[in-house]
Amino acid sequence: MAENKNQKLKKYNKNLNYSYTFGAFPTIELIKAKPDAVLKVLISTSFVDNPAYLKLSEDCGRLNVEIQVNDKLVNRLSPKDNCYVVGVFEKYVLTLSENESHVVLVNPSNMGNLGTIIRTILGFGINNMAIISPGVDIYDPKVIRASMGAIFNIDFQYFNSFEDYLNCFKHHNIFTFMLDGQCSLQDFDRYDSSLYSLVFGNEASGLESVFQSYGKSIRISHSEKIDSLNLPISIGIALYQFSKNKF
Amino acid sequence: MAENKNQKLKKYNKNLNYSYTFGAFPTIELIKAKPDAVLKVLISTSFVDNPAYLKLSEDCGRLNVEIQVNDKLVNRLSPKDNCYVVGVFEKYVLTLSENESHVVLVNPSNMGNLGTIIRTILGFGINNMAIISPGVDIYDPKVIRASMGAIFNIDFQYFNSFEDYLNCFKHHNIFTFMLDGQCSLQDFDRYDSSLYSLVFGNEASGLESVFQSYGKSIRISHSEKIDSLNLPISIGIALYQFSKNKF
Known part of the structure; x- marks a missing residue:
């Protein structure tokens, strides 16, 4: 899912093999807990001045995840006006443990x-x-x-x-x-x-x-x-x- | 709040001295628990065929509460398309009991x-x-x-x-x-x-x-x-x- 294929990122529907986190907090959780699933992070221009940007860019840098500033794409994908961060990640398949409740x-x-x-x-x-x-x-x-x-x-x-x-x-x-x-x-x-x-x-x-x-x-x-x-x-x-x- | 003053029923805001129940179930609860506060009940034409209509009209009849069929008013007051019953009631003031938790x-x-x-x-x-x-x-x-x-x-x-x-x-x-x-x-x-x-x-x-x-x-x-x-x-x-x- 390279940068020049951004046009192909679609509004979420359940048949896609990827999904989105909207907002800085769930995106940081995504990167922390499921780093291998992250495809890229999109942010709005205005988010660059946000204190959370530093944390996010450090996390992404360490994991070699691309951060892309793209207001238009953030607006197109996110459901609300006040969303400035979108995490894009690949869906993954898990199985439950026999040794846990x-x-x-x-x-x-x-x-x-x-x-x-x-x-x-x-x-x-x-x-x-x-x-x-x-x-x-x-x-x-x-x-x-x-x-x-x-x-x-x-x-x-x-x-x-x-x-x-x-x-x-x-x-x-x-x-x-x-x-x-x-x-x-x-x-x-x-x-x-x-x-x-x-x-x-x-x-x-x-x-x-x-x-x-x-x-x-x-x-x-x-x-x-x-x-x-x-x-x-x-x-x-x-x-x-x-x-x-x-x- | 007589029938000819229906024009004055406004979309809800907190400064009104009345409010609304939207839907049959909360309206029936209103009539049962706070009968003295009920001003009137508005219904859509389509609700007359609903099984809950009988219950509602019995309750209203017993308490001498007017039921008015008025699709336009129901649509104007209610936030969603699928609302067919609106209870109109006067706000009331309560005080808490010293003998209850x-x-x-x-x-x-x-x-x-x-x-x-x-x-x-x-x-x-x-x-x-x-x-x-x-x-x-x-x-x-x-x-x-x-x-x-x-x-x-x-x-x-x-x-x-x-x-x-x-x-x-x-x-x-x-x-x-x-x-x-x-x-x-x-x-x-x-x-x-x-x-x-x-x-x-x-x-x-x-x-x-x-x-x-x-x-x-x-x-x-x-x-x-x-x-x-x-x-x-x-x-x-x-x-x-x-x-x-x-x-």
């Missing part, structure tokens, strides 16, 4: 939520996430932005079905989070050390009742005054409880 | 977050919320929408300063949530029964260090891989822990 999202549909979830699980020491298809495109710049760059510090993998996931990870204890889960999270004490997979459904529809039969089903008990907690908050609470002995 | 938000700035927070605290049995000015306008339809109507089931009150709040509620135990809080939430056991105020800062800047000196400061311990948890998730986790003995 996982969060499993079944059919997540909201990009902002997914980014927030990534940041939250990383905060509680989980860096393996499975997505059961169909689900939102994790490489969409909206997800990356909402994750504040945390996406570059987790491993993620898509599976065609929950059964496919289970076949790969037979030794994980499965906990499915459901409104009618059989035991209440509030009754859990500090959780022991075995590997676990915490499974959450779609924002609107949750997990189908068949998920009652995988492992143990859990509800986060709440008042009847609301229908449900929102998905990122449910995941934050679940991870808080499951990681209590680590923090 | 509170959540206190210092200078909240994000409307979507505020709505999510309202829904979450209600889910954990808190229905008193203080906002320390300056803070986002709780009556903005974006807040109401994000709360999914939960706003109509809580009491809220604005205060000019945190000192003003403290002067009104001298018997609440104050817990301030800060990145450098002195004790870790994870070390709390089920909390006792005394009244408490959980205090949270602005999304971007948190609480100033002076808040270390009010009551007890708490951190939600997390890995160093993220700078902070987001505000609604922090509040969800704090309330989960503080309300554990109730659920």
